[in-house]
Amino acid sequence: MVNAVIDHVLLYVGMTLVSIGAAYDVIAGIGMIRFPNFYVRLHAATIGAVGGAALPLVGVALIALASDQLGSYRFGVCMVCLLTAVAILITAPTGSHILAYAAYKARASPREPCVHDALRNFIKEGGEEE
Amino acid sequence: MLSWFVPIITSVFLVAFTLYIVRVVRGPTLPDIVLAIDCLSYDLAVFVALMSLYYGTPFLVIGALLLSLWAFIFDVFISKYLVRKDLGGG
Numbered sequence: 001m002v003n004a005v006i007d008h009v010l011l012y013v014g015m016t017l018v019s020i021g022a023a024y025d026v027i028a029g030i031g032m033i034r035f036p037n038f039y040v041r042l043h044a045a046t047i048g049a050v051g052g053a054a055l056p057l058v059g060v061a062l063i064a065l066a067s068d069q070l071g072s073y074r075f076g077v078c079m080v081c082l083l084t085a086v087a088i089l090i091t092a093p094t095g096s097h098i099l100a101y102a103a104y105k106a107r108a109s110p111r112e113p114c115v116h117d118a119l120r121n122f123i124k125e126g127g128e129e130e
Numbered sequence: 131m132l133s134w135f136v137p138i139i140t141s142v143f144l145v146a147f148t149l150y151i152v153r154v155v156r157g158p159t160l161p162d163i164v165l166a167i168d169c170l171s172y173d174l175a176v177f178v179a180l181m182s183l184y185y186g187t188p189f190l191v192i193g194a195l196l197l198s199l200w201a202f203i204f205d206v207f208i209s210k211y212l213v214r215k216d217l218g219g220g
Contacts, residue, residue, distance in 0.1 A: 015135055018180075022142040025173060029149030032169065038161050041153075045165045052146070053172035057194070060179040063132070073188035081179055084194045088172055091198065095168060095205035099161055102209035109159040 010066035017059030024051030038109040042096055049092035057085040136184040143177055164208045171201040 024047055031044030061081035064074050103109050104119065111117065150173070153166040175194040182190035 011131065015131075018135075018139055021176070022139050022146075025143060025146040026149075028169065029146040032153045032166060033149055038159065038165070041162065041165060045169050048146075048150075048169040049172050052169070053176050053198075056176045057179060060176070060183060063183055067132070067183065067186075069186035070183075070188055077182060077188050077191050080191045080195060084175055084179070084198050087195065088175070088198050091202035092168070092172065095202045096165065098209045099164060099205050102212040103159075103161040106212040108212050109161050 007066040010062045014059040014062030014066070017062065018056045021052055021056030021059060024048070024055065025053075028052050036113045037111070038103060039100065039111065040113070042100055045096055046093070049088060049096075053092075054085045054088045057081045057088070061085070132183060136180055140177070140180060143173060143180075146173060160208070160212070164205065168201045168205060171197050171204075 028044045028048030028051070031047065032041055035041045035044055058081070061078040064070060064077040064081060067074055070077055147170065150166050150170045154163055154170070157163040157166060175197040178194045178197065179191050182188060182194075
């Protein structure tokens with residue numbers, strides 16, 4: 001009885017998290033299409049990584065805990081999903097920061113719709129060896 | 131319950147895949163393409179986890195971890211190429 005109630009609660013909370021994550025993912029895709037610049041598209045990429053990938057993976061982990069079909073493998077699936085969510089939360093901001101630094105330093109993408117460039121006096125441009 | 135929930139969520143994720151692939155094809159410079167491929171591989175990780183739930187096979191979900199770590203390696207190599215103009219181990 002108590003186990004059935006806990007399974008239903010886990011299933012519905014997981015389904016809610018996966019639905020919210022899918023909505024975040026479509027919003028990030030629309031932003032990735034419509035934003036004008038690489039440095040603005042980084043914001044949409046962050047939404048797509050944290051809200052669109054890490055949150056649904058937590059939801060999938062909760063659904064897998066309540067699933068009967070997986071048998072005794074459900075704890076393994078839950079742990080791998082949580083591990084993937086933590087790995088995305090660590091590596092996605094680091095990767096986009098490295099990419100933004102390299103693109104700024106090598107002038108690999110245009111900065112044209114620019115309001116304020118605070119890094120102009122701090123990072124040496126050109127990309128060659130100094 | 132999962133038999134109607136997973137196809138609906140998968141179709142929503144396919145819409146997001148299409149938007150990212152449009153940016154990959156249209157992207158004017160290299161960092162745009164790399165950023166869109168990063169988001170695409172994170173979403174493929176979620177897609178693989180959902181497929182593992184839907185078919186009830188627990189070994190599919192290992193691919194999700196490898197996809198999410200591959201995107202970071204891709205970022206690091208492209209950044210090193212952009213700054214130093216070579217991929218050597220120096």
